[in-house]
Amino acid sequence: MxxxxxxxxxxxxxxxxxxxxxxxxxxxxxxxxxxxxxxxxxxxxxxxxxxxxxxxxxxxxxxxxxxxxxxxxxxxxxxINTARPNAQAREAIENGNVPELAAYQTCRAEVRYGTEKSRIDLHLSCHEYHPDAWVEVKNVTLCEDGQGFFPDAVTTRGQKHLRELMAQARAGERAVLFFVVNHTGINSVRPADHIDSVYGVLLREAKAAGVELLAYRAGLSGPQGPDGDISLGEAVPVVLDA
Structure with a gap:
């Protein structure tokens, strides 16, 4: 991209x-x-x-x-442009650059779902024998000594998204939290417990409930500085230990 x-x-x-x-x-x-x-x-x-x-x-x-x-x-x-991550994630998925989500044929954006009247960022579907995937995209730019943190402020909206994803996972659908890592210094992503402890608790509950956690990093750099290419490439780990 x-x-x-x-x-x-x-x-x-x-x-x-x-x-x-x-x-x-x-x-x-x-x-x-x-x-x-x-x-x-x-x-x-x-x-x-x-x-x-x-x-x-x-x-x-x-x-x-x-x-x-x-x-x-x-x-x-x-x-820092938060209008970019959804498009970055969608492009990477549709181009087959996210192996975990490579089986899907159809991708729709902003689909209504859930009891809290949310809109999922990306809804992936294939055929009736393959569970749909509900993908919530989050932008990660807070970096401390190579460690990426999310969120960078208390987010009641993000907490709601985690509850909705847990409900989808418990209903037998695939629920995915997709971290778009838009910072070249970040080598892994972890919940920012020091900023939003509630989000950290919910994220760990979501993982235990079957929500999949993915993180992919954008390139961002060219030989003489940023060249405008923000395509996602390398996967980085999501770390949940305290």
Whole structure:
């Protein structure tokens, strides 16, 4: 999966009002970029960090630039655009790059399900003799010493998704929590018990109930820095021990 080309490099001045970021371009000019991430972005907005923006020529858009990538530490890059992970996961599954989910022929997005009136990110089906797979996608960008953590803030919505997935697993369907690891420095994923202890408890309950946990990391880097390719490639482990 490729980000819109070309990506424009700049330096992060500040993020504010959740949806806005001031960025200084190499020529010294300053622009306002749309920040497509309503979360805490913990660890992903260091002052004066190198960032990369995509551009749009759509005259109906208020802002020309969209913040896509950030260098969180020397040589480590994260994709902060939360509109990307679902498409990344779907592309990887449909291209056969996720062996655990390679048997399915049909993929639909945003399908209603569950007693709590949720929408599943991806619903996979094949034939009547093969259980459907209900896939919830989560974006992982919080990195601490090579360890990825999710979530990066308390998430009651994420807790609800785990309850819905457990119900599907108990009903005999395949339920999958798919972590899209959008940070090149992350080597494994674990629940952020220090941020949302309830989510950590539910995640372990979900695993015990038969929910499958998958994590795949995006490439993000080219020879001279990010080249805009955010395809998923390498699987990384999900660690649940305390």
């Amino acid at each position: 490729k980000l819109p080309a070309p990506l424009i490099e700049g330096r992060l001045m500040r993020r504010y009002k959740r949806f806005l970021a001031d960025v200084r371009l190499p020529d010294g000019s300053e622009v306002i970029a749309h920040c497509p991430n309503t979360g805490s972005m913990l660890g992903c907005q260091p002052e004066d960090a190198r960032v990369w923006l995509s551009t749009s020529d759509n005259p109906k858009r208020k802002l020309k630039y969209t913040w896509e990538l950030v260098e969180t530490a020397p040589g480590e890059v994260a994709c």
